[in-house]
Amino acid sequence: PTEQLLREGWAGVVNPADMPHVRASWVRSIETGQPFEAECRLLRRRDGAYRWHIVRALPLCDEAGQVIKWYGTNTDIDDLKRTEAERDQLIQKLSASNRELDQFAYVASHDLKSPLRGIANLAQWVAEEMPEGVDPTILSYLDLMRGRIARMNALIDGILSYSRAGRVWNRLEEVDTGALVAEVVKTVALPSEARVEVSPDLPRVVTDPVALRQVFTNLVENAVKHGRRRDVVVNVDVSGPHEVGEGLSPMYRFTVRDNGPGIDPAMHERLWGLFQVLQPRDEVEGSGVGLSVMKKLVEARGGKVGLESRPGEGATFWFTWPRTDEPSFEETVITPETLGASG
Template structure:
């Protein structure tokens, strides 16, 4: 049956109504008709293509070959896709090229002429998507092939599908050797026997034990050796098929390092315990006879003073001073050894009060003024430690002062995340070559018989400040006094 209104319509009307770009070419290769969709696709105005060679729509480098192909099609016309899988391109009026697909159909005009009708589709978007997919696959392939960690994929039955080169090296198998075999072959017992049950339980219940989480497990190499590894598993669905991808990292070196660290910590704990015992021995077994020597020396110096000549009196004075120095040295060693061994309770410390107590305790001699800047901050720390820091810095400045109008100044500056404190004096100064040495244990710059010093004070200051994540240093020049700086964090956590 025919619908008379439609049968009466011309071919041009039907093509003009079509949304697909369509062109009709006569046997000579001239364009007999192009619908609006095709004119728009190639950038031509209405009727502008009529009568032009069809090669007008083809890039110039393909035109000569196209003429021969067109003649071959005219000899055996039949409906088919043009190009048989070859890449085809159209040429826009502005000269740019774009990929196309073309379907050919033979056509006979009412007056008996053989013609060809071609339907043209712009496939730029599809080709761009295909290129993007190819590039993505290439990137994923590069990641898979070059990854340092092992990558293994299995199906929902636990059968191995892919092993990247890192996995081949890690387990000692080639991918083609294990493809299709159960992944449990890479596990030691008892995990090997239990794996299929784990997988079946997950598929039945959805309860995740390792998928999407990651955990430490054990793997087994081809030679039977077992090694620790980090394993994380991801699930995906491809083409309706469930698959699992495992990312594996050999953590043998990390475990060995952890064991070594644990051993060192145990040794350190033992050493700390021995140090604690040593401190107990020092404080009791050494200081007791030292106190006896000191008492005896004081008694001799007092009761037999008239029987000593000047040389004897000097010897007794040196003896008593050295006994006191030895006691101070023992106290200093004990203080130094305790820093950092016991976790200290941190609390707000008002430095105005701490400095007042330190100056009062030191009782500076006449002729030396200790100037404390007003409005010192309250910091977080252990009060005794802060008192030790300021006590040692100020007492050093007083102890080594070599002029009658001595001055010691204590100041503070806000430097954002921390406070910077300064203890400055107008004493003899220090040569730059000694800047590092003075912070070492038992190091002094003046003879101990001239200036009583244990050589522990600045070492103790450095240890306390660094324990609180601060820094201590000195700036000085001979004859120009010295300024000791140290920083103290505002956040003591």
């Protein structure tokens, strides 16, 4: 009876390519009395087109528990299937585009840094060959050249970081943010009279430690650099966790506050843009990329960034970060080995 039903009842409407798994599912349900369900393409008589359906059937049993009838439904899911296929294609294209962007950024930075290294070496050789008593102006030109080389290197590194921010994820770990910030402070060049105050209440989170470290590094360095005073005080604090919506991890709100000159509110939005700086680069060294990278890293995790400041009142940069990180996808970190680059 089963084969007859499949042969005479379904063979005329089920796409031949789907018949094997439909047959297997139906036979299994007949033998076990379990509900039947299968996704397959069914023929639409009026135009001869096949459309995807979910076919479901439930058994009706007699008093002895024997199946006497099956009652079923066919639900058209063709539009959903097409949407899913389009989504999968877009995801594949996006992943390919991201890989190409990573490759381009890496190769571009590699190719741009090669001549910079040559220029730096030439500047060093010129300095070593300088006779004693040379005009101080010439030495100042060499120092200026070295500064420009260092700035260009930082700019290239910044562009590479920006291209990857929010797309390259590392392994998630439980992170003590207090210990992480303490490590960050050790790497920042602080003036002798400066200090960084870290709240003892900083929490533990499950996250990508590399990304969170970069966010704190950018903010602490920014506070020290633009504090414009040797006795700059930087305070790192937290509040939360705050619920943000169904299905989302609660967010902590971290703040990095300094006692610097403050920032005009008219400049707040501009600061988050790429290559934006408040002071001439000859006065304060910087690529103008750090805050943009930080913003991308935070927003990739559903967080937000903000700035509260007025002239003469210092600046408070804040960001929200999930208690538990949940990346929607992972990208492969591009390295010389994966690219086959050399030199």
